[in-house]
Amino acid sequence: MINPDTVPVYSLAERDRRWGIAREIMAAEGLDALIAYGEHECADLAPFAPDAYFTNDRPGAIVIFCRDADPVELTWSVLPVQDHIEARRRGDRLWIAPGDIRVARHAAGVVEVLREHRLxxxxxxxxxxxxxxxxxxxPIMPYRLWSDVLAELPGVTFTPVGLGYLFATICQSAEELAVIGYSAAAGDAMARAMLEASAPGVGEADVYAAGMAAAFRLGVAAPGMLLSSGPGFISWGPPAWSYRPQAPRVLEDGDVVMAEVFCRFGMKETQHQVAIAIGEPHADIKAAAEIARASYEAGLAAARPGNSFGDLAEAMMAPLAGADAWNIHPLVHTLNPLGPVCGFGAGLKRVPEAREYGRLFELPTMGGELPLAPGMTFAFEPNAVVGGRVVNLGGTVVIGxxxxxxxxxxxxxxxxx
Structure with a gap:
């Protein structure tokens, strides 16, 4: 049973801080209004949800700030309204007033709000x-929705403000850090449950289920995990049986289980890199683990104010370069929101089968100029391939x-x- 006294919640002061951020973005860009389009609810990993950032409510809305007025929330159906009613009956602390919620998540709804404010x-x-x-x-904005808005409001100047939003929201408040800490603890609980479940003869699905159950028991959303098992591999993604009709693999002695666990609490995300050896691991696995650990420690040494994200990514790449290893996915990226990301993909050229494929894409480090500042959160996920076997480890790190x-x-x- 969860003790409600130990579960962090957001105050109205946090709401006012976030609404202040919206108005600061408007002032900095010389704007009369701000539209925050949110991805549909039930989105899986890495949802685009600036709507929920401003509403602290069910995701999947369009939120519009006009001048100094309170924001208007446009929902896709009556279901979020019904939830809002029940939350009021329970006495939940809500951010958006009933009169500012409309079932109008479409172009006509956006146009109506802007016209009401003579914009x-x-x-x-x-x-x-x-x-x-x-x-x-x-960009995630639906073509038809946005085409209709542009047709109805030809005199409006619309400006993308994603970069300003990232800079304004990437340093977490004390309340947000408490929420992130709760999510991070749930991620550790998932990892421990997965370790306990891992043994020869156990199916991948049982390990997956053990981790997910641990998160759910703590009231934390676990939208999924990436998971592979075997004596050694270079794949990275959700288990094949989650999208292709086939039986989950059964663990054997000498296997490793590699997983990336995603936790989300209060729409704040933590990520956890789980590496489990079943019995005695291969020598290449041990070597890859040492390199990945060296990358993690190099990242900790560089994760300080005064350095940039590029400095951090370069520091974490150095142990791999020194050992002639390569990474199958980013070594580090921002969280809350996602944005700057360490490069990956170049090492795939070493795999003989790669030449059989069409165009391959190597992602360079993006957002390297971002200065590190207290309150930023990062997914540290150093990974190294040695002899065709990868080890991935790490977790969430906060800049202090x-x-x-x-x-x-x-x-x-x-x-x-």
Whole structure:
């Protein structure tokens, strides 16, 4: 049973701080309004949800700030309204007043709000017109919705403001850090449950289920995990049986289980890299684990104010370069929100089968100029391939005033089943 007294919640002061951020973005860009388009609810990993950032409510809305007025929330159906009613009956502390919620998540609803505030010739910022990696390399705004808005409001100047939003929200408040800490603890609980479940003869699905159950029992959303097992591999992604009809693999002695666990609490995300050896691991696995650990420690040494994200990524790449190893996915990237990311993909050229494929894409480090500042959160996920076998480890790290704060040192090493 969860003790409600130990679960962090957001105050109205946090709401006012976030609404103040929206108005600071508007002032900095010379805007009369700000539109925050949110991805549909039930989005899986890395959702685009600036709407929920401003509402602290069910995601999947469009939120519009007009001048100094309170924001208007446009929902997709009556279901969020019904939830809002029940939350009021329970006495939950809500941020958006009933009169500011409309079932109008479409172009006509956006146009109506802007016209009500006489902004037919205004300057309007938009969250949803910028790329949002890793999954939205192209802007997420629906073509039909936005085409209709442009047709109805030809006099409005619309400006993408994704970069300003990232800079304004990437340093977490004390309340947000408490929420992130709760999520991080749940991630450790997931890793421990997965370790306990891992043994020869156990199926991948049983390990997956053990981790997910641990998160759910703590009231934390676990939207999924990436998981592979075997004596050695270079793949990285969700288990094949989660998208292809086939039986989950059964663990054997000498296997390793590699997983990336995602936790989300209060729409704040932590990530946890779980590496489990079943019995005695291969010598290449041990070597890869040492390199990945060296990368993790190099990242901790560089994760300080005064350095840039590029400095951090370069420091974490150095142990791999020194050992002639390569990484199958980023070594580090920002969280809350996602943005700057360490490069990856170049090492695939070493794999003989790679030449059989069409165009391959190597991602360079992006956002290297971002200065590190206290309150920023990062997914440390150093990984190294040695002899065709990868080890991935790490967790969530917070930039402190001086030294970084490791939220998940438990998963920053190779675990032994």
């Amino acid at each position: 037919e010739n205004g300057n309007v910022g938009v969250l949803g017109l910028d790329p949002f990696p890793p999954f939205h390399i192209n 005033e001086d030294d970084p704060v490791e939220l998940n040192p438990y998963t920053a090493r190779l675990l032994q089943a």
